Amino acid sequence: MSPRRASSEEKNNRYNVRVLDRAINILLTLADGKPRTLQEVSDAISLSPSTTFRLLATLSCYKFVQKDALGRYSLGLTCLELARAYYESNDLRKVALPELEALRDEVKETVHLAILEGTEVVYLEKLPGLHAIGLMGSRVGGRAPAYCTGLGKVLLAHLKAEEIEDFLRKQPLAPFTEKTITNPETLKCELEQIRKMGYALDRGEHEAEVRCVAAPIFDMHGAVVAAISISGPAGRMEPLDANLGLIERACQAARAISEKLGFRPRA
Structure with a gap:
């Protein structure tokens, strides 16, 4: 099954921060474990490649995502650490x-x-x-x-x-x-x-x-x-x-x- 997506009500919450929504959508897109190119991530979240690249670069800095030798993105080590913390608690x-x-x-x-x-x-x-x-x-x-x-x-x-x-x-x-x-x-x-x-x-x-x-x-x-x-x-x-x-x-x-x-x- 596809990962959880925010409902319309959640997306319209006035406290939502748009850049965080976009970054979270990237993580949810990659949550199925399938590595994706920049263009594939961009298409999946309906953003321009330039905006998607900037989001991916920021997520990469904190190791939420990683890029392989073929230039494809997947979830990074920080996601594993957070999952382990949730799992153990x-x-x-x-x-x-x-x-x-x-x-x-x-x-x-x-x-x-x-x-x-x-x-x-x-x-x-x-x-x-x-x-x-x-x-x-x-x-x-x-x-x-x-x-x-x-x-x-x-x-x-x-x-x-x-x-x-x-x-x-x-x-x-x-x-x-x-x-x-x-x-x-x-x-x-x-x-x-x-x-x-x-x-x-x-x-x-x-x-x-x-x-x-x-x-x-x-x-x-x-x-x-x-x-x-x-x-x-x-x-x-x-x-x-x-x-x-x-x-x-x-x-x-x-x-x-x-x-x-x-x-x-x-x-």
Whole structure:
């Protein structure tokens, strides 16, 4: 998925500084890891090459970007240092990590921790499974559409009704696979069922050969703040609906993390 872009409301904020907006757009453009020439960066952010060059030169001074021998720009060392600082200071990740590691070691499949931001999930942690698998595109810091991932659906399911309607107005339900839910009413029914069950299933809706079980994480106020998932290839995860042991284990791990965050379920 593409990196986050500022909304129209955010762009129109009277406190925004235009040069910072432009510099941040450069960083967001390069966030997919693909090196780009000056012209490609210029085209991506809709600025003249001369203005783009000056912005890139400033970002290079602080090592936010770097240029290779072919003259292509990519993110620099400072971005890595900032990412590491965020990664190490994230309380949710630190609280969740022991449970995630135990879960991964037990089920031997890939485990994720993610939050909802706008219409997408953002991966805070990914612990690869103990079996080799090369078909999964998720990565720490990466994004995926919420409506067709287990993590995203379990997070959407706990939004208020008006928030779900707002989501559906903003997010076209484009098909990624033949299993993707593309009808808004069908998705709302699915979210209602997820809310009742306490977990979500991804039956190959985003990546055709990947299956996923996801469960919500609650904070001390009872709000859903994140979700975890167990993901693996269809050949090992199917039949997903009948894989009750895996579903229960995902829910147990999510409950354990929630309790560490201060959540106490009502009697």
